[in-house]
Amino acid sequence: MGWIGETMDSIKSLQIRQVLTQAVSLGMIVTSALIIWKALMCITGSESPVVVVLSGSMEPGFKRGDILFLHMSKEPIRAGEIVVFNVDGREIPIVHRVIKVHERQDTGEVDVLTKGDNNYGDDRLLYAHGQLWLQRHHIMGRAVGFLPYVGWVTIIMTEKPIIKGREIPIVHRVIKVHERQDTGEVDVLTKGDNNYGDDRLLYAHGQLWLQRHHIMGRAVGFLPYVGWVTIIMTEKPIIKYILIGALGLLVITSKD
Amino acid sequence: MHSFGYRANALLTFAVTILALMCAMASFSDNLSHPSPSSSVQVLNVNWFQKQPNGNDEVSLTLNISADLQSLFTWNTKQVFVFLAAEYETPKNSLNQISLWDGIIASKEHAKFWTHTSNKYRFIDQGSNLRGKEFNLTLHWHVMPKTGKMFADKLVMSGYHLPKEYR
Numbered sequence: 065m066g067w068i069g070e071t072m073d074s075i076k077s078l079q080i081r082q083v084l085t086q087a088v089s090l091g092m093i094v095t096s097a098l099i100i101w102k103a104l105m106c107i108t109g110s111e112s113p114v115v116v117v118l119s120g121s122m123e124p125g126f127k128r129g130d131i132l133f134l135h136m137s138k139e140p141i142r143a144g145e146i147v148v149f150n151v152d153g154r155e156i157p158i159v160h161r162v163i164k165v166h167e168r169q170d171t172g173e174v175d176v177l178t179k180g181d182n183n184y185g186d187d188r189l190l191y192a193h194g195q196l197w198l199q200r201h202h203i204m205g206r207a208v209g210f211l212p213y214v215g216w217v218t219i220i221m222t223e224k225p226i227i228k229g230r231e232i233p234i235v236h237r238v239i240k241v242h243e244r245q246d247t248g249e250v251d252v253l254t255k256g257d258n259n260y261g262d263d264r265l266l267y268a269h270g271q272l273w274l275q276r277h278h279i280m281g282r283a284v285g286f287l288p289y290v291g292w293v294t295i296i297m298t299e300k301p302i303i304k305y306i307l308i309g310a311l312g313l314l315v316i317t318s319k320d
Numbered sequence: 321m322h323s324f325g326y327r328a329n330a331l332l333t334f335a336v337t338i339l340a341l342m343c344a345m346a347s348f349s350d351n352l353s354h355p356s357p358s359s360s361v362q363v364l365n366v367n368w369f370q371k372q373p374n375g376n377d378e379v380s381l382t383l384n385i386s387a388d389l390q391s392l393f394t395w396n397t398k399q400v401f402v403f404l405a406a407e408y409e410t411p412k413n414s415l416n417q418i419s420l421w422d423g424i425i426a427s428k429e430h431a432k433f434w435t436h437t438s439n440k441y442r443f444i445d446q447g448s449n450l451r452g453k454e455f456n457l458t459l460h461w462h463v464m465p466k467t468g469k470m471f472a473d474k475l476v477m478s479g480y481h482l483p484k485e486y487r
Contacts, residue, residue: 124424125399125464143405143417144460144472161401163419166446169412175446181401181424186441209469211343 090314097309101302110136110205114305115148116215117159121180122146129216132159134205141165141174141200146207149178152192157204160187166197174200217308233280236263242273250276346396347468353394359387359459359475361404367438369450369487377450379443379482385421385459386434392463393428400425401462406443407476408455418443420457452484 104113113134117126126132134148141147141162148159163186164177175197179186188196239262240253251273255262264272296303367380385404392400403422410416420439425431460474 124426125401140415143419144401144403144462146462146470163403163422163441165415165417166413167415169410169414172414207470209347211467
């Protein structure tokens, strides 16, 4: 209780001027983090100048949790370079090494094949169906340097699956219940109030009913709008990175 | 003012700053070494050479690769990724690079090696241009540091020919 009381007292005793100074300096930190991020984007010419390695396919070179710095220059892509690419229909960019290059005589366009150092075969299985080569527009940048371990913060923040196979829990109304005579187990069917049909399409393949263990809780009350902070944080990861960067800067710059 | 939290914060800040500085210095120190690697590659045999049903030429080679990359290793080197690529020009493509063999060298002790191998990745052209083709074999290496900037270099060996007929 003493600690909370002290904190309350110290908050009360703060002058308006001090509070303003604090707010301004916090604003400075956030904006400077933003400036650094944007400056990196300009210098490297890459949409996301820093990526975190998520899989072990490039071990022992890059391990899970290492941070890579990307650079997107006009220079042509050559075999041996480690590139970050997006495949149509896949959300997460992949960091792998180029093993084959075919550059056109007339247009200068390239066909590129990649492979993870730690994988047995090349990446054609990862590409979109029927795709044999990566083109220039698939490639987001090439890796130029790296920092070990720093990316673990991000991995821990993003990888906390709540329901197996589906990351985001669903909040819907129960429309049908069948409770067993003997065991008391229930079969439940749900539907979103604003949806036309019931939720069977959302369930796992072939699943007709929810059982008790699927249900995490029931809604008992609510506050409007407050959750937007979380939605913004999850849907716009850049803001999350900026906040993390700001906190880091706060640690570095706060001397007193 | 001199609470535990304040001191812990100061200590953490100092530690992180020093660590960042050491990483930067380690990365910078890589610029000071001047490596002088050497390598030689022989094509011992053309195992087979044919045109695939889809019209692309494919060839299988047996190679003897020897190299001495010991001078690439410094105290900030985690590993060296080394690969041998066939490089040639065709009427359609101004550059074709096809990786034939690669390896990861984890320590200086293993950096002087020779290996006798057939090509690990398939040597397939985009089209049918490989008969009698002159090509370069280039040994590329990519040095992955423990932290900091990665760098790469290569050694071009020219004057290799593919046979004039399929076999």
